[in-house]
Amino acid sequence: MSSYTSSSCQLFDFLEIQLATENFNESLVVGRGGFGKVYAGTIFNGSNSITVAIKRLDYTSHQGATEFWAEVEMLTKLRHCNLVSLIGYCNHQKEMILVYEYMPNGTLSDHLHELGTSLSWLQRLKICIGAARGLQYLHTGTGIEFGVIHRDVKSSNILLHESWAAKISDFGLSKVAKISDFGLSKAGPTNQPSTGVSTAVKGTFGYLDPDYYATGMLTRKSDVYAFGVVLLEMLCRKRAVDKSLxxxxxxxxxxxxxxxxxxxxxxxIDLDIGGQIYPKCLKEFVRIAERCLHNNPQKRSTMAEVVVSLESVLALQEKINSSFQASGKTIFGRIVDRLYFPYNGEQLGRIVDRLYFPYNGEHTAHGNSKVATDIKGNNRRTNNSIEPDNTLGPEYNMYASRSLKVFQFSDLRRATNYFSQDSLFGKGNFGEVFLAWVDKNTFTPSRRGDGIAVAIRRRCSSSNHGHDQLLAEVGILGPLAHPNIITLLGYSSHEHEYLCVYEYMQNGSFDRFINRDAPDTIGPLTWQTRLNILIGVARGLTYLHSLKDQVIHRNVKSSSIFLDQDYNAKLGNFGLARSGPEIGKTHVTTRVAGTLGYIDPNSWDTGHFSVKSDIYGFGVVMLETLTGLPVIDGNRSHNQHNLVEWASPILADRKELREIMDPHLGENYPEEGVFMYAKLALKCLAINPKNRPSSEKLLRNLEHIYALNK
Incomplete structure (x- = not known):
């Protein structure tokens, strides 16, 4: 029997395949496609059995050896959490067989069009995001010299894990192309004209890019077009081509x-989800699909832009859902409750049309809409929405987010038991942070354990960070919506008391887990968990840096990264954040601010801050994460006081690298992955900001390193 390891592609004996499938027992068939039948089978790794999916070439299939070897070669090289993993293959006489990880929930197409599975709007969004991340990796994250065009993106090639995580599959038609053939530079994707790959037109009708069909020129934008069709399938629950209609x-x-x-x-809209979608989320989702389907390939979004936009839609929808949760009604149900006349199906359709269209709102240059919109100072909304607050000054009302609540200072004082030490769970330069409980519907104070937990940050009387930083938090953080950005629920401004109210992050800040010598360190965290946390932060930075009005965080550090109960990371501490220059410009000039050890040396010297200043701070966090050491420590020997200055020269040396790694990691990490990680950290810490990677490229590299754990 051949050995099995998850990190390499195995050659199986035909006998092993026969045993795994009970000699191709028809009762084990779980799918059929152009290639042939797919069986659920069992292979053995020592005493352990592993369920796998076994795809066998049908002799009558139009596909054959070319597609078979293309898939083997492609999936042997590619590793990503949103790509199906190839475990091995068998090539025996005329038998051509592929062995994959088993995906218990089958294909997205089956659930949409065959099984009638009840898929919520949130589930559909998450599936779309997973598939989009997989395609983004193929296009730009597979390596420096090449990328992959899938060429057959469709709902039946999106497989679903038991957790409903989406994975791209079926690479038989894929094409490898040099980055230059994508219209890409090493700096990342562009929308410049691309030469593409001239090839015979293959794919599936309904998903075929019209430009590719007309010219034979295949580019990554052909995948983007097909993904736009998948988005419409999700929204409408209709097949890409259906001649029964x-x-x-x-x-x-x-x-x-x-x-x-x-x-x-x-x-x-699929009637099953019509009542679940917030109007702004629907509007943005449709816009994303429209941009993917643009007739001119050069004007279609990149998959990186699609990922960021979809993540924004998901974050806003989750935000809205939490505010409606207590009523037991859908968003649409609440709106209909306000209608005073009976309605039939046709009338209801017209009502929906009026509620959701025509479009309004600002559209960004990079294809991202500001999902959270601004209000003017004279707007007034009831319940949990913002009311004009003249205590912060008129400049505040230019930025205030609709979803923020203005809390009464007396309510927050009561919620924290008059800011008692029993409620205190954190301190920082801004002041103290208290745990409190509020009613999830009205946000009024409640007893401990009732309602939802929130974190209340109160400016200390000696802090110089009060009014200005509160203004930055409310003005910049308030409108943002992303799964990896901390949610600001509201604020209070009362005389000289400035308070911000955030979602509560059960595991606190990241620094508490990675400082190996601190007496109060919690942990340790595994290598895989540390990487997953950094990937979350990189996603948050990619979102901030890709907005039309870029946001420069200016205080990226381990204590600005917060972890929920599942160790999902969210970037917080936006008190020093600034709106950056429009995309295409380089920097903003402002006073130097931040935390010693994390401040970009170039910013320190010139006062110029850019998105690359955030990348430098992230590089420092990467170094902390690798070594388990604080960035500044006077207790270390003199030449080791500053972690970056001491450790940076070691990062490029494989032998010495092990000497500075956190001993809590033991041997539980892939050596090659750690070395790639160290080189990436070194790039982030480059003295010249131009030599640092973009946040998007940083994310792609981290996801690639994470995939090496498999």
Whole structure:
């Protein structure tokens, strides 16, 4: 029997395949496709059994050896949490067989079109984001010299794990192309004209890029087009091509786009989710799909832009859902409750159209809409929404987010038991942080354990960070919505008391887990968990840096990273954040601020801050994460006081690298992955900001390193 390891592709004997499938027992067939049948089988690794998916070439199939070896070669090289993993293959006489990790929930297409599975709007968004991340990795994250064009993106090639995580599959038609053939530079994706790959047109009707079909030129934007069709499938629950419908509805992409332009939203949304979607989320989701389906490939979004936009939609939807949760009604249900007349199906359709269209709102240059919109000072909304607050000054009302609540100081004082030490769970330069409980619907103080927990940060009387930093937190953080950015729920300004109210992060700040010598350190964290935390922060930075009005955090450090109960990371501490220059500009000039050890040396010397200043701070966090040492420590020997100055020269040396690593990691990490990590940290810490990676490239590299753990 051949040995099995998860990090390499195995060659299986045909006998092993026969045993695994009980000689291709028809009762084990879990799928069929152009290649042939797929069986659920069992292989053995020592005494352990592993369930796998076994795909066997059908002799009558139009696909053959070319597609078989293309898939083996492709998936042997690629590792990502949103790509299906190839475990091995068998090539025996005329038998060509592929062995994959088993995905218990089958294909997305089956759930949408065959099984009638009840998929919520949030589930659909998360599946879309997972698939988009997989495609983003293929296009730009596989290595410096090449990228991969899938060429057959469709719902039946998106597999679902038991947790409903999405994975891209079926690479038989994929093409490898040099980065230059993508219209990419080493700095990252661009929308410049690309030469593409000239090839025979292959794919699936309904998902085929019209430009590729017309010219034979295949580019990554062909995958983007097909993904746009998948987005419409998710929204409409209709097949890409369905000739059982009226002729004008045969092609989903054409029919849906015509319906959108005509304002006929009721003809598009799957009725199962119509009442779950917040209007702004629907508007943005449709815009994402439209940009993917643009007739001109150069004007389509990149998959990186799609990922960021979808993540923003998800974060806003989750934010909105929490505010409606207590009522037991959907968003749409609440709106309908306000209608005073009876309605039938046709009337309801017209109501939906009026509620959701026409579009309004600001559209960004990079294809990202500001999901959270601003209000003017004279707007007034009830319940948990903002009311004009003249105590912060008129400049505040230019930025205030609709979703923030203005808390009464007396309520927050009561919620914290008059800021008692029993409620205190953190301190910082800004002041003290208290744990409190509030009613999840009204946000009024409640008893401990009732309602939802929140974190209340109170400016200390001796702090110089009060008014200005509160203004930055409310003005910049307030409108942001992303799964890896801390959620600001509201604020209070009372005389000289400035307080911010945030979602509560059960595991506190990241620094508490990685300082190996501190007496109050919690942990240790595994290598995989540390990487996952950093990936979350990198996603948050990618979102901030890709906004039309970029946000420069200016205080990226381990204590600005907060962890929920599952160790999901969220970036916080936006008190020093600044709106950056528009994309294309280089920096903003402002006073030097931040935390010693994390401040970009170039910013220190010039007063110029850019998104690359955040990358430097992130590089310092990477170094802390690797070594388990604080960035500044006067107790270390003189030449080791500053972690960056001491450890940076060691990062490029494989032998010495082990000497500075956190001993709590033991031997539980891939050596090659750690060395790649060290080189990436060194790039982030480059003295010249131009030599540092973008946040998007940083994210891609971290995801690649994480995949090496498999």
């Amino acid at each position: 009226d002729q004008d509805q045969w092609n989903l992409a054409r029919w849906a786009q015509e319906s959108i332009k005509a304002g006929n939203l009721r003809r598009i």
